[in-house]
Amino acid sequence: MNITATLNYFKTNEMNDLTVLKSEIKSGSDEYRRNYNETIQIMDDFKRRLQNTIERNDDPYVKKHKSKGKLLARERINALIDPETEFYEFSALATNDLYEGKFHSAGIVTGIGIIHGIESVIIANDPTVKGGTYVKETIKKHLRAQEIAYEHHLPCVYIVESGGIFLPEQANVFADRDHFGKIFYNQSRLSAAGIPQIAMVMGSCTAGGAYIPAMSDESIIVENQGTIFLAGPPLVKAAIGETISAEDLGGAYAHTHISGVADHMAKTENEAIQICRSIFENLPKPRKTVQISEKFEEPVYPAKELYGIIHSQSSRWMNPYEIIARIVDGSKFREFKPNYGKTLVTGFAKIKGQTIGIVANNGVLFSDSALKGTHFIEMCSVRKIPLIFLHNISGFMVGKDAEHKGIAKDGAKMVHAVANTNVPKITIIFGRSHGAGNYAMAGRAYNPNLLFTWPNAKISVMGGRQAAEVLWSVKKNGSDNEEELKKQISERYEQEGSAYYSTSRIWDDGIIDPVDTRKMIALGLSIAANKEIPDYKPGIYRM
Ligand code: COA
Numbered sequence: 208m209n210i211t212a213t214l215n216y217f218k219t220n221e222m223n224d225l226t227v228l229k230s231e232i233k234s235g236s237d238e239y240r241r242n243y244n245e246t247i248q249i250m251d252d253f254k255r256r257l258q259n260t261i262e263r264n265d266d267p268y269v270k271k272h273k274s275k276g277k278l279l280a281r282e283r284i285n286a287l288i289d290p291e292t293e294f295y296e297f298s299a300l301a302t303n304d305l306y307e308g309k310f311h312s313a314g315i316v317t318g319i320g321i322i323h324g325i326e327s328v329i330i331a332n333d334p335t336v337k338g339g340t341y342v343k344e345t346i347k348k349h350l351r352a353q354e355i356a357y358e359h360h361l362p363c364v365y366i367v368e369s370g371g372i373f374l375p376e377q378a379n380v381f382a383d384r385d386h387f388g389k390i391f392y393n394q395s396r397l398s399a400a401g402i403p404q405i406a407m408v409m410g411s412c413t414a415g416g417a418y419i420p421a422m423s424d425e426s427i428i429v430e431n432q433g434t435i436f437l438a439g440p441p442l443v444k445a446a447i448g449e450t451i452s453a454e455d456l457g458g459a460y461a462h463t464h465i466s467g468v469a470d471h472m473a474k475t476e477n478e479a480i481q482i483c484r485s486i487f488e489n490l491p492k493p494r495k496t497v498q499i500s501e502k503f504e505e506p507v508y509p510a511k512e513l514y515g516i517i518h519s520q521s522s523r524w525m526n527p528y529e530i531i532a533r534i535v536d537g538s539k540f541r542e543f544k545p546n547y548g549k550t551l552v553t554g555f556a557k558i559k560g561q562t563i564g565i566v567a568n569n570g571v572l573f574s575d576s577a578l579k580g581t582h583f584i585e586m587c588s589v590r591k592i593p594l595i596f597l598h599n600i601s602g603f604m605v606g607k608d609a610e611h612k613g614i615a616k617d618g619a620k621m622v623h624a625v626a627n628t629n630v631p632k633i634t635i636i637f638g639r640s641h642g643a644g645n646y647a648m649a650g651r652a653y654n655p656n657l658l659f660t661w662p663n664a665k666i667s668v669m670g671g672r673q674a675a676e677v678l679w680s681v682k683k684n685g686s687d688n689e690e691e692l693k694k695q696i697s698e699r700y701e702q703e704g705s706a707y708y709s710t711s712r713i714w715d716d717g718i719i720d721p722v723d724t725r726k727m728i729a730l731g732l733s734i735a736a737n738k739e740i741p742d743y744k745p746g747i748y749r750m
């Protein structure tokens with residue numbers, strides 16, 4: 208194949224000569240069984256946590272809400288999206304270890320659903336969590352959903368029922384750049400970018416909660432249920448002495464007939480949902496920049512076998528080829544530089560028919576693996592091929608040999624390439640994530656379009672044992688007990704390194720079942736195809 212033919216070959220996005228990966232795992236082996244049993248336990252814990260967050264049938268706030276004949280946030284979403292389609296929820300376990308575990312999912316449900324065939328971001332307040340009010344993480348989750356909408360040109364539906372700011376937390380949520388006001392700033396910018404902003408008012412929307420429908424392009428309000436006002440009746444009475452009911456002050460009739468703050472009046476929640484769906488029926492359909500193929504091969508190996516490959520022990524290796532084989536079409540992979548820089552695996556594959564470049568960790572990053580990664584990322588950037596980062600990294604190599612070979616400048620090249628590439632990036636943390644390796648492998652700060660974590664993952668600046676050694680070595684006051692101090696530090700790192708700690712603070716878009724990885728990557732590729740990829744412009748590499 209000559210050079211021109213090679214370029215055409217990539218331009219047509221055809222890669223028929225991918226090799227089927229040959230799995231080497233033995234499902235009867237002790238190692239496979241040990242991993243499988245451990246992962247089943249990890250998954251049971253994950254599912255129990257999700258269930259406790261999502262299905263709160265005994266929660267008095269849920270009972271009170273349902274007793275009024277109202278739908279719960281996730282029920283509203285399920286009624287809104289197309290039948291037989293799935294809602295891809297983000298960060299369901301946000302705030303799982305904060306606020307005494309009482310701010311379930313940070314009081315807001317966000318994700319992507321398909322409405323009349325259009326992939327859309329849906330943001331629904333959960334009124335059963337402190338009246339749908341906003342703490343710091345609620346805002347972060349709301350802003351992240353809007354960011355995903357902006358990056359992928361996805362219409363937004365806001366299902367609103369919110370008392371605005373959670374007042375005891377006002378110092379953490381009101382005045383800073385990425386605080387409450389950013390929600391409305393984003394709504395304005397999204398609207399100006401031609402991204403539809405639709406609101407459904409399903410309950411009381413007070414103060415900040417009132418601005419969400421008011422800032423929307425089109426809004427729907429439910430009669431005798433939805434209200435919009437800057438101050439509710441008690442505050443109005445106190446401020447100006449006026450006595451008025453909530454419905455008369457800011458109900459559906461007042462806003463659709465008198466003030467014009469809302470556009471459509473619905474008799475019930477279900478009618479509001481149908482009006483919203485009919486708005487979508489008339490929205491222009493996004494033009495995909497990549498032809499999404501209907502025909503593709505499933506992986507040759509079952510995804511469930513991932514449970515026998517992964518584990519949570521930091522010191523044991525996980526084979527990235529076995530993971531790739533259970534994610535990509537036909538388990539086919541064309542490796543790039545297979546014999547060089549082997550601690551990083553790079554190559555091309557397809558997911559649901561769409562060509563991707565894969566960067567997967569296979570050990571510590573050395574200079575050669577970092578250079579190979581840089582080369583591959585540049586290649587995908589120029590060819591405009593989305594990148595999938597399979598992230599399991601303890602960091603860059605340390606020591607005299609590595610330093611003198613220039614590990615710092617070679618690692619920096621990979622970080623440069625990841626930062627400057629314009630292609631869609633999807634990051635899956637399947638093992639460890641430590642040190643600058645987190646940056647080179649498209650960690651959160653490197654703006655991956657989506658970032659998901661597996662429940663066995665560990666995320667911290669370094670491992671607990673290493674941190675204990677470093678902190679002991681820099682300690683000036685020798686009065687502490689060495690063993691005790693190291694134990695405390697290790698335990699703290701273990702707790703803070705957990706995937707649940709990360710997702711609680713929304714350092715990811717959620718923890719996923721490894722079995723769902725292919726599906727979530729396919730979602731990311733599909734929404735990314737709504738936007739043109741700009742040309743690649745690198746920074747200056749230190750040579
Ligand atoms: N800040 C802090 N806590 C709030 C709150 C707010 N803005 N709004 C509601 N809550 C809390 C309530 O104290 C209650 O907590 P508790 O059960 O631990 O006592 C919980 O949320 C549920 O509120 P409740 O009033 O029982 O629920 P409701 O469904 O009857 O009414 C609201 C919900 C939002 C309509 C109502 O609580 C309200 O009007 N809140 C004030 C809204 C406001 O003025 N916001 C201005 C902020 S910018």
